[in-house]
Amino acid sequence: MLTPSKQTEKSSLAGSESRTAKARPTDEEIELYAYQIYVERGGADGHDVDDWLQAEHELFEKYANTTRMTKAATV
Secondary structure, eight states, X not given: OOOHHHHHHXXXXXXHHHHHHTTSOOHHHHHHHXXXXXXXXXXXXXXXXXXXXXXXXXXXXXXXXXXXXXXXXXX
């Protein structure tokens, strides 16, 4: 059986893990954003890797900025 301090420690670890997991976009989010870039570019073939990399870069930036703002708000 967990003591109250162990339960608190365990729940705070779980909370930090979920925040860490949300600090990066999922492959599905990147895929959807890459598709949006493809459509906005007029649907020209042959740029799938470029679209993916652009989407990945922009989403990682967005998540990093969101994480920084969240940390600043909690301080």
